[in-house]
Every structure is written in C-alpha cells, then in structure tokens.
Amino acid sequence: MSTFEEGFAATERAADSVLQALGDVSRLARQLQRDARAGNIAAIRRGTARLEESLSLIRQQVGNATQAWPFAPEEELAYLQDRYASELQGEAKKEGLQLFERDGRLIAHPSVLRVLPGERAVRIDRRQSSSIRPTKIVSDLAKLQHSSPRFRPQPFLESLYSAYLALSQSDTGDRLKLGGVGQVVRLDRIYGLFTGLPGAQREYSQLDFARDLYSLENSGVSEVRSGARVSFPASTGTRNPRGTISFVGPNGEAVLYYGIQFSGVSR
Structure with missing residues (x-):
C-alpha cells in the first residue's frame, strides 16, 4: 500500500498534467483565433485538428487525475x-x-x-x-x-489559582494573604475542574493541560496578582502513575506533574 505522502504527490502530479494540457489547448485556441482573423483556411484546418488531439489528451489526463488518489x-x-x-x-x-x-x-x-x-x-x-x-x-x-509562543502564562496561572482555591480548605485564601502556605492539591483534580463540562476533555486533553503546565514552569511567571506564588511539588505521587500528569520535554525526556501548591507573600 502507498503512503499518504506518495498518494498526495501522485495526485499533485496528475493535477499538474491536467493544467499543462489545458495550457496547450489555450495556446492552440489563441493561434486558431489569430488564423481566423487573418483568414488563413489552411492554418485553420491544421489548428482544429491539433485542438481535437489536445482535447483527447485532456480527457486522458483528467481521467488519470480522478484516479490518482489511491485510497478508498x-x-x-x-x-x-x-x-x-x-x-x-x-x-x-x-x-x-x-x-x-x-x-x-x-x-x-x-x-x-x-x-x-x-x-x-x-x-x-x-x-x-x-x-x-x-x-x-x-x-x-x-x-x-x-514562532512566538501563543501561550499566555499569566491568565493560565490565574485560572490555576482560582481552581486551587475552589478545591482547597475554605480558609486557604486568608492564610495565603497572611504569608502562609496552602495545601498540596493534585493536578488531576485541577484538570477535572477545568474540564467539567460535557465534551471539554475532548477539546482540552490532559496532555494539553500538561503542556500548559510545562510552558508555565518555563515562562518565569510564578506569581498571581494577589501575590501568591506557585510551586509544583512532586511528592510521592511521581513514583506512582496514578494521579500523575506527564509531558515530554524538548529532548524526549519524561516530565511528571503531581501536585500544585501556593504560598503567600507578606506585604
């Protein structure tokens, strides 16, 4: 069986042949037009015969093009x-x-x-x-x-923080404002909150989420507007596939995420 690349290339070549044949017909038609304007009967007869031959070739090339894609x-x-x-x-x-x-x-x-x-x-x-x-x-x-990355780290971090507060103890926000440290929340729970609507996980997979976590970590952005700073504790979860979220680094290395934690900054 052919590959898709071979199939696309064959179809492109067949289309090129049709275009070339059409170009030949166009050239012959222009010559016939000039011969008619000049009143050259002999040239007209030669031109119409050549047009007939070219029309036959076009039919053949079009037939080839319609059969070029090899996959049912x-x-x-x-x-x-x-x-x-x-x-x-x-x-x-x-x-x-x-x-x-x-x-x-x-x-x-x-x-x-x-x-x-x-x-x-x-x-x-x-x-x-x-x-x-x-x-x-x-x-x-x-x-x-x-190209320049389309990922926007600050809005993503703010969304993480909102989900983190929703899944944390009720006094976490106040504790962070006083410079305290919040609890560790599993990132798969954050992802679950992000994709709670029907069909959301199809549009935004856990791998997409892992990519955004990786991009955030490497963006240098770590502080939300309120001053709390994010960290991603590995905990013991990274030694157990359950609850971990994985991505692949630039060189193919596995990057694992387990939890998220925010710490407050006294102001």
Missing part, C-alpha cells in the same frame, strides 16, 4: 488509525524534527498533535485542520517551534 474511504480510515502517526514520525526524522508519541498523541515540542481519523483531520494544539499531507504537517510543526 475505508482504507483512509484504517491508514489514519494505524499507520499515519508512524509516517509523520518518519517525515519528521527526515527534516530533523523530533516528534514523540505520548498517550496516543504526537508532540513536536511544545505543540501537541492529535489525529482525527473519522474527520480526516488533525488537531494541532486547539486548531483543527483538514490539510494532512505529512510533509506539510511537519513543515507547520517546524514553523510553530520557531
């Missing part, structure tokens, strides 16, 4: 489910782009890619696209690595 619908679905991710990783390797698999998704740091077989689409971070040619996907991921 059920084969597309199976390929996207079973082979597409491996093809993306192979194309990424050719271009020197590191693409790691984690929890059924692909990570080209810091972007998270999810394949959507039923929709013939991919979702990169929160943007869904039906353009799934592997070389294009790899190019897009490489550009994202070198």
Whole structure:
C-alpha cells in the first residue's frame, strides 16, 4: 500500500498534467483565433485538428487525475488509525524534527498533535485542520517551534489559582494573604475542574493541560496578582502513575506533574 505522502504527490502530479494540457489547448485556441482573423483556411484546418488531439489528451489526463488518489474511504480510515502517526514520525526524522508519541498523541515540542481519523483531520494544539499531507504537517510543526509562543502564562496561572482555591480548605485564601502556605492539591483534580463540562476533555486533553503546565514552569511567571506564588511539588505521587500528569520535554525526556501548591507573600 502507498503512503499518504506518495498518494498526495501522485495526485499533485496528475493535477499538474491536467493544467499543462489545458495550457496547450489555450495556446492552440489563441493561434486558431489569430488564423481566423487573418483568414488563413489552411492554418485553420491544421489548428482544429491539433485542438481535437489536445482535447483527447485532456480527457486522458483528467481521467488519470480522478484516479490518482489511491485510497478508498475505508482504507483512509484504517491508514489514519494505524499507520499515519508512524509516517509523520518518519517525515519528521527526515527534516530533523523530533516528534514523540505520548498517550496516543504526537508532540513536536511544545505543540501537541492529535489525529482525527473519522474527520480526516488533525488537531494541532486547539486548531483543527483538514490539510494532512505529512510533509506539510511537519513543515507547520517546524514553523510553530520557531514562532512566538501563543501561550499566555499569566491568565493560565490565574485560572490555576482560582481552581486551587475552589478545591482547597475554605480558609486557604486568608492564610495565603497572611504569608502562609496552602495545601498540596493534585493536578488531576485541577484538570477535572477545568474540564467539567460535557465534551471539554475532548477539546482540552490532559496532555494539553500538561503542556500548559510545562510552558508555565518555563515562562518565569510564578506569581498571581494577589501575590501568591506557585510551586509544583512532586511528592510521592511521581513514583506512582496514578494521579500523575506527564509531558515530554524538548529532548524526549519524561516530565511528571503531581501536585500544585501556593504560598503567600507578606506585604
């Protein structure tokens, strides 16, 4: 079976051939127009014969183009489910782009890619696209690595703080205002609060959440507007997969998160 990249390339070549044949017809039609204006009967006869030949070629090229894509619908679905991710990783390797698999998704740091077989689409971070040619996907991921990050650390930190207070003891906010230290809250509980609405986890996966935690940690932003500072205690939870949230660092290293804690700053 062909790869998707081979299928897209074959279809592109077939379309190019149609365009070239159409260009030939256009050129012959312009010549026929000039011959008619000049009243050259012999040239008109030659031109119409050539147009007829070109029309036959166009029919052939159009037929080739309509048959160029080698996958039936059920084969597309199976390929996207079973082979597409491996093809993306192979194309990424050719271009020197590191693409790691984690929890059924692909990570080209810091972007998270999810394949959507039923929709013939991919979702990169929160943007869904039906353009799934592997070389294009790899190019897009490489550009994202070198573009300015869209992640906004301060609003995300404020959202974490609001969820943290909602899940903490009722006096935590007052304690932090006095410079105290809050309790450790498991991050999977924070994620659960973030995605409590139906369908929310499909739009914002736990891996997306882990990426945002990693981006926050590396942004240098650690203090909310009220002055409380965040930390991410490992606790014993990182030695037990249950309750941990994982991501992949730039070089493929596992990054584990377990809890979140805020400490107050006396002012």
